[in-house]
Amino acid sequence: MLHLVKLELKKGGLRGYILGALIAYAAIAGLLMLMYFVKEEPTGSTFKNQADMLSAVNTLVGATFIVYSSALLSKLVISEFKDRTMTLLFAYPVSRKQLIFAKLSIVFVWCFVAIVLGNVLLDALMLTVNHFVGDLASVLGTTDLLHQFGQVILQAIGAAGMSLLPLVIGLPRRSVAATIISSIFIVSIVSSNNAGFALSSIIAIPLSLAAIGIIGAYLSFRNIDRADVA
């Protein structure tokens, strides 16, 4: 199983994804800075307090990497069907289910790690900035930070599961575009922030969507061992 993951990574092009992730972090950091420093005078700062700021970080990172993961999903699964290299893979003395599982677990782990890491880095950045600038007065205790970390982990699991959901749309069409667009659609519903409220903040929603994503991916490939590969 690990061997299959290794072989997937060997196919290359993933270094570009890591670089892309770093650029995405930087872009999110820039956006957060704008939100932090640019104020519309009567209402004050965009963030009500530090907890609010951290949850904004979480939403932004989550939304970004759900879409980003759909690009990885397209590369690892959809494109292989489209370029017919999947036919090659399916004629190897390797279980097709394991092959697909290896691919999907790369997407899942990638999305999870990128979100947790992004949260840690950007939270640290924002808290440091706030420490020196001090616009947001409320103090965060250890419990608050632990609570926030728990939220991040749960959201990351939710996002990683949701990142598989576009497969259900993109796979039957063998379409990279459909995969990525459906991920944007998912994000725009789940992570859009209306007056401080996003669906994703009710943790049950991303987690159940994640469950749907995982079940959907399972159903897509349930019969793969006996399926005809055109």
Added chain:
Amino acid sequence: MTYTIRTQMLSKSYRSADVVSNVGMTVKRGEIYGFLGPNGAGKSTVMKMLLGLVQPTGGEIELFGEKLVPGHNEHLKRIGHLIETPAFYDRMTARENLELHAEYMGYHGKGAIDEALRMVQLIGTDRKPVKQFSLGMKQRLAIARAISTRPELLLLDEPINGLDPEGIQLMRGLFRRLRDEWGISILISSHLLSEIEQIADTIGVINDGRLLREVSLDSVRESTTAFVEISTPNVALAAYVLTEKLGLDQFKQIDDHTLRVYDNQVSQETLSKTLILNDVSIESINRRHHSLEEYFFDMIKGGDEHAASRQAGA
């Protein structure tokens, strides 16, 4: 006699359409089996069923003496293949593609990749990404990939496509070598007899999903009849002369200018002399063999007629 491939009543149908019906083919160990049939005859589908890429809807397949069970894939280690257009990871180099292939196949023979690349004469270009390759080069690389794990069976679907005459020569030599030196069984499909008649030991003719006949080429060569072909502007007169003056009845009018005489007793010289003495002008006269192409063409046409009459009767 050991068989590498044996199928019985092998069938595949999609909804109502039968793509392959009741194919019973046998490929002996160490032979080159030419799989001949027009486009859409079901050649690729049979090959995909052998690889497990398509599940049969009926019949069974035996590979290397063992019945194929769905979900079982150990036998795939022993098969090299090239099905349809060659697919590669384009950004990777030729060599990396072959290395990846070996990993998936679980083959770790040292030097096998070099040897395979050398055999298809791609050794200088193996560090280039595949996306820079021409179709012909990809085709050769796909063959290198297929043989790089030293398979016992090679499935090649139209492997000559996209190759230049030089490449075709190279491949023919290579296939013979693989058979003779490594003892590989090769199943090679084509819609052109001329592509495979020089290398195949056995030819299986498939049309409309049915295997019409399986024959060894040697026996076909023996049985294909010799005849004398006469080209003349006056076929009617020539026919009259042949019947009346020479007492022949085994001849056939092919078209307005051509007659074929199947009687081997009468010499070409007698024929031309008699015809000319009776005022039949001759444009050409040759002793010829019924070409293999015609033999198989007749077979495919005959198969169609047979099927048509069967359908009409049903």
